[in-house]
Amino acid sequence: MPSRAAARRTNFFCCARASPRRTARRRRACASWRKAGRARLLDRYVSAEEEQLAYSAADIVLLPYWSHYGSANLLAGAAAAGRPVLASDFHLVGRLTRENLLGWTFRDRDAGDFARALDLLAQTTPAVRAEFAPALAAYAAASTRGVLIRRIQEMFSGSDRAAISNLP
Numbered sequence: 001m002p003s004r005a006a007a008r009r010t011n012f013f014c015c016a017r018a019s020p021r022r023t024a025r026r027r028r029a030c031a032s033w034r035k036a037g038r039a040r041l042l043d044r045y046v047s048a049e050e051e052q053l054a055y056s057a058a059d060i061v062l063l064p065y066w067s068h069y070g071s072a073n074l075l076a077g078a079a080a081a082g083r084p085v086l087a088s089d090f091h092l093v094g095r096l097t098r099e100n101l102l103g104w105t106f107r108d109r110d111a112g113d114f115a116r117a118l119d120l121l122a123q124t125t126p127a128v129r130a131e132f133a134p135a136l137a138a139y140a141a142a143s144t145r146g147v148l149i150r151r152i153q154e155m156f157s158g159s160d161r162a163a164i165s166n167l168p
Contacts, residue, residue, distance in 0.1 A: 014026060014030075014039075014040070014041045014042065015042045015044075015045075015046045015050070015051065015054055018043060023041070023043045026041055026043075027041060051077060052077065052080075052081065055077055055078055055080070055081035055083055056081050058078075058081075058083050059083070059124075059126075059129060060083060060084055060085065060086055060103065060121055060124070060129065061074070061077075061078040061081075061083045061084070061085045061086075061103075062085070062086050063075075063078075063085050063086065063087040063088070063093055063097075064086070064087075064088060064106075064114065065087075065088055065090070065093065071093055072092050072093055072096060074093075075087075075093060075096055075097065075100075075102055075139070075143075076139070076140065076143035078102070078103075078136075079102060079136040079137070079139040079140040079143065080140040080143075082133055082136050082137070082140075083129075083136070084102060084103035084104070084129055084132040084136065085097055085102055085103035085104070086103055086104050086105070086106065086117055086118070086121055087102075087103065087104075087105050087106075088105065088106060088107075088108045088109075089105040089106065089107055089108055090108035090109075094108070096139075100135055100138075100139045101132060101135035102132065102135060102136060102139055103132060104117060104120075104121065105117075
């Protein structure tokens with residue numbers, strides 16, 4: 001876990017739908033931070049607007065999914081807000097984070113490496129986080145809905161292209 005000095009400067013905001021058992025564990029783990037007003041837990045899915053507000057309020061976006069295949073769209077949201085991520089090095093999210101310089105990774109399913117990464121990140125400065133800005137901006141620009149639709153359209157020709165161009 002973060003050092004005491006780093007923890008005093010850290011705020012935690014968790015937006016996730018979890019099982020009742022996991023929610024109870026999160027609440028216990030963050031009890032002192034919640035009591036001090038430095039942690040908020042939302043045990044529900046959040047709207048797109050709430051998600052963007054959470055990204056904007058963050059210094060670093062934590063994507064600690066262990067052995068999880070999805071959630072690459074969370075990288076695009078964090079990048080659009082200009083926020084680097086800490087992600088598991090597993091599969092697509094880990095690969096995209098490393099290859100696109102979107103933040104830091106920790107070894108999948110390694111609690112010790114995760115704790116070490118949290119401690120390191122709690123001590124990062126705004127200047128260090130700002131070094132990711134160009135890569136985050138490039139990734140965000142390449143990950144817009146319009147760009148993705150255009151890429152899909154390029155895969156098709158003729159009548160297929162007309163049908164796809166009507167996507168919302």
